[in-house]
Amino acid sequence: MMFSHVLKLPHYTARDxxxxxxxxxxxxxxxEAVSLHQALPHSLSAADELPPLALLELVKARALFICDPPQKPPANAPRLAVISPHLDDAIFSIGGLLLRLASIYRIHIISLFSIDPYTTLRKLKTDFSWLQILRCLEESCATSVIHATTVQMAWKDALLRSYQEITDQIHRDEPLVYYTNELSTQFQLNPDLVLCPVGITHVDHRLTRMMIEQLKQTKVLSNTPVFYYEDLPYASSQTLDYPDNVQSIAVLLTDDELILKKKMVKTYLTQMNPGLMGNILHHKQGQERLWCYIDDKVSNAYMQKSFQAGR
Structure with missing residues (x-):
């Protein structure tokens, strides 16, 4: 085989x-192709263990993606916690960086507002339960490429919490203390590094940053490096002014990382619309970006050791 693994997309079924x-x-x-498709999980499968003719038939039908994922990290590798407001935000925003780190860190993605009504697929707009099942399977599929474990907090998206627009001001009655306390329980394994969104545009993204900044002031995360990733696709449509108290870190993706990130993004077919892929992949000529507070000594020490900083 010219590829090492395949990825089964959850939107396709084989029968009759x-x-x-x-x-x-x-x-x-x-x-044979029907039998193979039915037997495959919605996660990475090693291609050399599968019947080649049936496998190629499914690849040509685009029911499977081919990919060469990074190696798994060692069992004692440091832990990386990625805070994702919704089920796709981590992959959309820093999928390339996570591919680069996947062989070095044990990645754990925590999705917060994972009950989400948005989709571009007309058939799913009237079947909320089916949409939620597919959204979780999309996440499982995409994150298996980076060998990540995942958890969903199962909080409702803003549009299910009486917000009219995702750009609305944060409501005063948001249970921020509850959210923050619940999220703190996910850090009992003491991650070595935390990545969370800058909080651009979407109210849920802004709330997510507020939670992490509150936890950063407590013993939960006070000694843990925290970096903030630019939220894609929202960041691609804005000119961002970097505050004087932050440094930005550019992560320029390689061609291979961009190709594999594109496949990971495409697993979220329920969210695809014209222009989305370009906004994600072409942000700042193929960059992903992190922010770090200048006065955060813990994160700055980590940055000097692990990242190349630049404004």
Whole structure:
């Protein structure tokens, strides 16, 4: 095989000698391809362990992605906690960086507002339960490429909490103390590094940053390096003014990282719309960016050791 692994997309099913996208039959399949598709999990599968003809049939049908993921990290590797407001934000914003770190860190992604009504697929707009199942499977599929473990806090998205627009001001009655206390329970394994969003545009992203900044003032995260990632795709449509009290760190992705990040992003088919992929991949000519407070001695010491800083 010219590739090491395949990734089964959750939006496709195989039955009755056919391949279906959601409920729509889109092509014929051999009995062998149907059997293989039904047997595969929604996560990485080693290609050399699969029947080659049926495998190639499914790849050509685009029911599987081919990929060469990074190596798994050692069992005693340091822990990286990634705070993701929604189920796709970590991969959209820093998927390339996570690919680079996946062989060095044990990555754990914590998704907060994971009950989310948004989709671009018309058929799912009237089937909320099916949408939620697919959203979780998309996350499982994409994050398996970086060997990440995941957890969902299962809080409701802003549009399910009486907000009219995602750009609204944060409501005064938001239970920020509750959110912060609940999130703090996820740090019992003492991560060596935390990445969270800058908090651009979306009210849930702004709330997420507030939670982490509150925890940074407590023993939960006071001695843990914390970096803030620019939220994509929102950051791509704005000219960001870096405050005087932060440093920004540019992560320029390689061609191979961009190609694999594109495949990870495409697993979130429920969210795809024209222009989304370009806004994610072409941000600042293929960069992902982190922020760090200048007066945060713990994070700055880590940055000098592990990242190249630049404004």
């Amino acid at each position: 000698r056919g391949l279906y996208f959601l409920d729509d039959r889109i092509r014929e399949l051999s009995a």
